[in-house]
Amino acid sequence: MHEYSVAMGVYEVVLNVALKNNAARVISVDLELGELTHINPVQLSFCFEAVAKGSLLERTDLNVIKVAPEIRCKCGYEGSINTEQQTFYDLILNLRCPKCGNPAPELTSGREINVRDIKMEVDGNA
Amino acid sequence: MHDIRVEVGFDILQANEALAEKNRALLDDFGVTAFNIMGAIGSGKTTLIELAADRLGDRHGIGAIAGDIVADIDAERFKRHNVPTVPLNTGKECHLDAHLVEHALERLPLDDLDILFIENVGNLICPTDYSLGEHHRVVIVSVSEGDDIVEKHPMIFKTCSLAIVNKVDIAKAVNADADKMVDDVLRINPRIKALKTSKTTGEGVDDWIKFIEGNMNVHR
Incomplete structure (x- = not known):
């Protein structure tokens, strides 16, 4: 905007x-x-x-x-998340670590x- | 004449972040805790700041930066509550940025302040991307915006530490479910604190004040 x-x-x-x-x-x-x-x-x-x-x-x-987007998680996971077929808002809502499911990982990109x-x-x- | 390629690597948002860090360091030097107050037009940002000024003004030094397309109206309101205020007219801009705030800070009596409220431009989208140098980010929505307003603007709730659902006294009249809005907030950001407030009934106002005092930086 x-x-x-x-x-x-x-x-x-x-x-x-x-x-x-x-x-x-x-x-x-x-x-x-x-x-x-x-x-x-x-x-x-x-x-x-x-x-x-x-x-x-x-x-x-x-x-x-x-x-x-890429994340860094407390569990040790670093890397991409699955963004395929997700809208902008779904992406934000579902932003979580793909390894352990933590809903508040650190965004690195x-x-x-x-x-x-x-x-x-x-x-x-x- | 020939072509060259130059690597630049200049990130517009990172540049804003760097300036925001500078603002934060300046505020820290003066022992001022800054709250970036965001929310849609008419959500009650100005009113909640006024309430805080009235309740906290006798024991803390309070200042404000009023950001708006035409900021003087809110600035006048704050001044009536004895809050030193710098109006930031953004013109056509839809958000405040760290550069605008840097110059506003030059015009505030930081020595006398403990708490600084930075009222952002009424908008749930653009302010999300810009740090100002605040210590805490607060987002305010009102039930009159419709009870789907939270799920329609998830990003801002991801970046805040407090979300306020305001004007809950009129929820029925506007056919909105305030509890659903709170649930949406917590689903989007499990780490956020969520409050329901109403100036008319006084609901939640004590908690709003407690949040502010509980999150002030240690003093000089």
Whole structure:
């Protein structure tokens, strides 16, 4: 629901890196998006496009890479949970350790909004 | 002209977390315990903070940050209860973040405070993702939102230590089952504390006050 502010955040991070590298244009951005964030990738791309208009980031491809939730449990289990055929809400409701059934394991991934890397066009021999 | 790829690894939520940690450390230095009060529009966030201010104001220093699209209205209400308050107008933003709170903290008399209430923007979705530097997260829903409101917004209940089902005195009138709402809360998060409250009948208000006092950090 706050895709606009997230798009602004991504835009600022990418623009900073682009300016530091004297980029002529940013070709693409790989963004890791955890499946447990409240961010809709389609809305995010739409907002990003709107924010980037008229800047170095116009026509930049925003590649959204979904990141599945992973947990660490007291019982020693570390790793993924079964997310197949589960809606967002079922996923949260049923979040539990697949080994021992603990309903409150620690989340180790799934909540990222991570600008992983950026591809850009630069002048000269940089 | 050639292409380069730069590894960045900058996480927007992690950056907010880092700033939130900084806010928390500042509050700790001043011995202030902060409560992030979240809930839908009209759930009773402002009223429950007012009740706490009235009941606790004589023995603890209380301050508030009022976050809203137009925050001045709630800020005026808090000030009438002698609570120093910073209004945070978020404009079109649907949640507070650590950066906004950082600047609000600069404008509060932290030396005089023991308890800080941060009233978030009325919304059960967006505030979930953002830490502000609070010590405790509280979510408030009212029976008038419908008794399926909890199961429709599970994530926020996962992240809070207290859930309040408010306005239980009018449950019958709005055809809502308050006990079902409490059950939903506990099913989603077995570790959470859940309360039913009503300003009109006074039900649960003592427990709300006890929760606040019981969760204050050790003093200077």
